[in-house]
Amino acid sequence: MTTLADGEWHRLHPASPLLRGGIFIVAVLGFIITNLRERLVEVFFGVPRYGGDPVDEILARGAVGWALLAVVVVLLLILTVFYLSWRMHTFRVTAEVVEVRSGMLFRSNRRARVDRIQGVNIVRPLIPRLFGAAKLEVSVAGQDANVQLAYLGSSLADQLRRDILRLASGLRQPPPAARDAARDAAPDAALSPPPGYGLAPTAGASYSAATAVADRARDFFAPELDPDAAPPESVVRIPPGRLIGSVILNGFTVFVVLAGIALTVSVVAGVSDWLLVAFIPTLIASVSFYFTRVTKSLRYSIAGTPDGVRVGFGLLTTSNETLPPGRIHAIGVSQPLLWRPSGWWQVRINTAGHSSTKGAAGEANTTILPVGTLADVARVLELILPGFDSEEQQALIERGLNSKGGVDGYTNAPRRAAWLHPFSWRRTGYTVSNGTALLRRGVIARELVLVPLARLQSVAISQGPLTRMLHLASARLHTVAGPVTADLGVVDAVEALVLFDRISSGAISSALSDTSHHWNQPDGVAE
C-alpha cells in the first residue's frame, strides 16, 4: 500500500474518463442500436427486414473498407482523447493544499487549503462501484468550490481520505506505517501510477480473475463503515420498517391520498375522465419518489471517527461523508406532526461546504439523520456536538424536544406572546449551555435548534410596531446558509437584550477557546 498524500503528482484511475463519460457511451451505443435494430433482429431471430439502415447503404455503395476505416479512426480518436484527458488530469496532496490540474485545451488548476476543508465525501455510483472505483470529493466553503477526484481505486480513496483528514487535523506527520510505505513506493509513485491503481486491486503474478471477482464482491457487500475506524456502539441504524414509515408519513402522502380520493369521487360520479389522465403521471412519479427516498437511505450509518463524524448511506449508489469537528454551524432537530405518534425525529445541519452529491433520503446532504427515535437523536447529537453530553445538557435537549413549556431551564416567551403565537408561545424559548445556544420553538411541528457559538456569525434582535406594543422582540442567530434557521419569533423585550448580551459575548469567548479547525494539533505547536 502506498499513500497518495505524499506531495507528489498522481493520476486518477485509468478508467476514469470511461466512467465519467459513461452516459455519453450509453447514448452512442443507443444510437447505433436503434439504427441497426432491424439488422440485429434479423441476425438473432431470422425475421426478414425491409432494408434502409446505414449498413445496407454502405454495402450498396461498396464502401465497406472506408466504413471500417472510419470506425477505427473514431475509436482511436476517442481512445486518444480519453488517454490524454487521463494523462493531463493530475492531483497532489501536500501538507497545505489539495491541488488538481486538469483539462487539455483549457487547463484548470484548483487548490483547496487543507485546514479549510469542510468535509470529505466518498461516493460510489453503481457502475463505477462495480468496477471498484470511487469518487472522492473535498468540500470547502463557497459556491461550487469543491475539489473532485473522480475516480480513484476504492481502497485508495478510503486511504486518501484518511490521509487528507489527518493532514487537516494538524497532525502533520503521517503515521509511521504509512510513512515507510510511502518511502518504499516513492521511486515509482512520482512518474507512473502505483500498483493497485488500475482495476485490479493488487498487481503481480499471484493475481487472478477469481481474486478480482472476490475483491469486487467484498467491496460491494462490505459495510460502509470500516469496523476499525469507528467504535461500533456509537452507530445508529434505521430499521427498514421505520424508514419506509417515515417516508410515507409526510405531507406529500397527504397530497397523494387527497388526490386519490378526489380522483375516485370524480370517476364514480362520472364528472370527467380528464382528471384521471392528469393524475396518473403524478401517481407514477410518487412511486418513484418513495422508491428513491427509501433506497437512498437504506444502509444508513453514522459513527464518530477520530477525524470527525462519518455518515454513510445508499443501497446501490453509496455515499460516505466525513465531517471534521467544528464544521457544523447549526443543528436543527425537528418533528413533523405526522411523526409525533411514533416519536420520530429528523436531524439537519448547516455546513459551509456542500458536497455536490445528494444526501440521505434524496435530500440535500444536510440531512444527517433522516429519521430516528429520541435515543438515536441523543446519540447523533453526542457525535456532532462533542462535549455537550453532561446530564444537565442531555436533560436540556430532551426538554427542548418534548417539553410543553413552563419552568424547564429555558427562558420562555411571556403569556402576552400568545397574541402572536397562540399555540407555540409556551414552548418558544432559548437557553445557552457550554458554548451552545439552544432555541426551542413550534408546537405543531416541534423544533429544537442548536448553534455552537464558536461558529456563530452574528446575532440580531429586532422589534416592530406590533412586538413593541406587546413589549416583545424577536431574535435571530446568523449562521451560514442551510436548511436550519436559528430564529426566535417572540421573546420578552427585556429578555431580548439579555439574549443579545449573552449570545454576543458567548460567540466571542467560544471562538477564542475553539481549536477545532486543527482538532488533533498538539498544544504549543499552533502556528
Place this chain on the structure above:
Amino acid sequence: MKSREKCVPDPAERMDLSDVGEWKRVSPRYVVVETAGTIVFGLVLTGAATALWLLADAQWALYAMVAIVVITAATVAFEPRRVRAIGYQLREDDLIFRRGIMFTRFVSVPYGRMQLVDITRGPIARWLGLADLKFVTAAASSGVLIPGLAEADAESLRDRLVELAESRRAGL
C-alpha cells in the same frame, strides 16, 4: 430634537441596549441621499398611477396616486429621524450596529467573523462625499450595512475593521 421625539409614542418603551456607550452616528448629509431616493421612487409610482388613471381611465389609480403621495411625504418627513437612528459602535471584540425607529434592529458581529469589507458609493452619495460600508460575514443574513459615512471615515473604519479582524481571526 426634543420636540421631534415627542411625535413617537412613549419612547421609554423603545428597546435599547443599556450598558453601551455613545453610538457613532452617520453623517447628517445622508438624509439627502435617502430623501432623494424616496422622492424618485415616489415619482415613478405616481407617474405609473397617473398613466393608469389618464390612459386606462381607471378611477382607483387616482386614489392610489393620492396614497402614494401621502406615504412618500410621510416617509420624507421621518427621514431625518430614521437617519439619526442609524448607529454603530466598535466594542472590544465586536461591532454592534443599530438602525430603524419603527422596526428597530440591533446586530452584533464579532470582528473575527469578517470575510470582507465592501465600500460602495452611489451617485448622490458621491456628490455629497459619502460612502456605504458593508461588513460581510459567512452568513448572508448578517446584513451589516453602515450607510452615509464620510468617505475618509469609511476608509479609516475599513482599515480599522480589517486590522481588528486580522488580530482575531477565527477561520470559518
